[in-house]
Amino acid sequence: MLVFTALIASGWLNWLPLGVVIAAVILPFSIRRNAKTQLFAPWASVYVGASAFLMLPLNFSNLLERLSWMALGILLAWLIGLAFDGIKERNHWAWLAGLILLMLNPSAAGVIGVLGLCIFGALRARSSRIRVGVQFQNRSGMIVLAILGLTISAFSILLARPAGFQFNDATMPVLKPRTAIKPKTTASSIETTGSSRSGVEKVQTSNSGLQNALLLMNLALLLVMMALLLGLLRNRMQTPKGRRKSEISELIPLFGAFIVLLALFVWASTPPPRLEGTKTPSNIQGANQNPSLNKPTKPPEPKLERNERTNPIFTIFMLFIVMAAAYWAYRITREKTANDFPEEPELDSNSSLEKKIQATNRVREAYRGFLELCSTKGIRRSNDQTSLEFAAWVGRLAPDSSVDVQHLTRLYEPVRYGQLSDESGALEAERIVNALKNNFKLEPLLGEIA
């Protein structure tokens, strides 16, 4: 926790790219199913999100923009958290509170906020588990989102294009009115100061608040798409090969939307080309009439070039790479291990207590696998449902699996609430879940309702 907090603090000392790289290393480790390290995963996500946010070379010129970015930052962290399912209902608000702190004052208060979050998370997130992207299951919702995203983004980009973004070189970003470059028309207007901007007239064509807001919306939609894609990819990988076809219909429009949105954003973020006729002072007709202006001067540097290190596309790309790396690390560790606690079975197998603990973990993990399976089918346990109530409900939706589900619940309850477990129960629970993975089938009509 201390190391992680120190990393966050380092992020605030303008070592943000390094921070993202470090977070990229931490995240896969965090995702390994170890009861201690997994606590860090949500905070790693926060860190990646916050770092990415700060790397965006934008500053706040007014309260509206600040609030917009704040909302975007919160959305970002929330989506990442959802994608990794590290957020549990009980620390949702801690995330938001911390993020608000970060956005309002990205300095000491932000560090304090994240530090507080880490402590809070360590205290509260005792049983968090990392499950990527199971939150997004609504097929029609995804397609609608993709179409809506494309429409809004295209509209917003077209609106914002005339002005576009301008990024400065500072580490802390600045969103300021764009400077369009126009050719000089008269020699008299040539500046004689020898500054790098001589020979260039600057005309401010600032973005309107609406344009900025639309661009932000575009960015937010990009992030939504990214999270959805991650979730879908994960679900797809977990679906048996023979049944993967069903998810292609969601994957393709989403992926298409993501690519188009990314392209639009890249296009909008690119500085507009110099207007035709832009010239350096030495080339301007009549410039040599004044000897003092004849000495060779450097071509003007209008400082419209983007700082590549702080390019938002680069940031998003980094973020995507980080999440992808984390996801594959998760996949690899999951495939390699028979259960989700690979490190813990190193305990002395002769000890009955330790065997009991292992059996408990296995049954609980098997039950989690069952919940996850249900989730992929669109059946999610509501917070107020007990395991028995949930089993009865699932039994109604999938009558063929009802007996297995009831049996699994009967195996789970003594373990969860009675600290009663044994090896045979664990084996049986795992057998049932494996069987359900192959045979779980919803009643057609009821499945639609679910």
Next chain:
Amino acid sequence: MIQEFGNRIKQNVAKVIVGKDDTLEFLLAAVLAGGHVLLEDVPGTGKTMLARAVAASLGLDFKRVQFTPDLLPSDITGVSVYKGTGFEFQAGPVFTNVLLADEINRATPKTQSALLEAMSEGQVSADGITRPLPNPFIVIATQNPIEMDGTYRLPEAQLDRFLVRLSVGYPDQTQELTMLERLQGVHPISSLQAVIGDGNLLEARKQSRSIHLEPELREYIVKLVHATRHLDATYLGASPRASLALQGVAQGLAGLAGRTFVTPDDVKRAAIPVLGHRLMLKAEARLKGVTPEKLVKDILSSVAVPVEK
């Protein structure tokens, strides 16, 4: 052992009361938790019969008091009588194991309150002397919620001392037919035998209290009870005694089901009987048709159950 205890009583009571398994189970869970029971329903639903049948099955000393408006506290607790050499305390009907307080809301609040000390502390103070009541001491009270004439609403303090409030309800047609057949001749209540030996109840209570309750379930109970204290529709929520009651009844239900651990289902099942009568509704809420049962259901659907995520 608890399951066997429950089964024996259920089978015995079934000779007299047809159906009502749920009510009987809650009643037994409350008895196992060491609490008192308020049976509330319309006349003729078998409240008194149920109480008598359970008392007879438990094989404990049983007394019945018909509460009336002119009943005095001393009629319940006892009175000192001068007998030549001095005053001698004549113990009232409260000095028993099972006290059936029939139509408790017909007595004045003063008389109703005579039971407060007995119910919460298992003792009676009269004439400056505190006398312990037999152990176990169970009050099974009945009241009619419909007929309000000549009745006195139970004070909150008194209601809080009842572990559960149960409703017997009407039997369905089949049950009513069976009842007619069974009660055609001599009423079986007169021949009902005790099925529980001496000390068995105390032993069962001890076992019930040792039933495992996960810390997260304890938190769940506390969350439920706390939620009752922040309702707009009530001016008084459930007391800390309600938390204890919910825990005890949930343990009792788990024991009767043959389990050595409590599940969230036990807690949820116990919530309405335990919390319902402890919520004091505001007048405007009552006028809007809000009921304590509905409020408890709302709370149950808003508090997260500790299950795997």
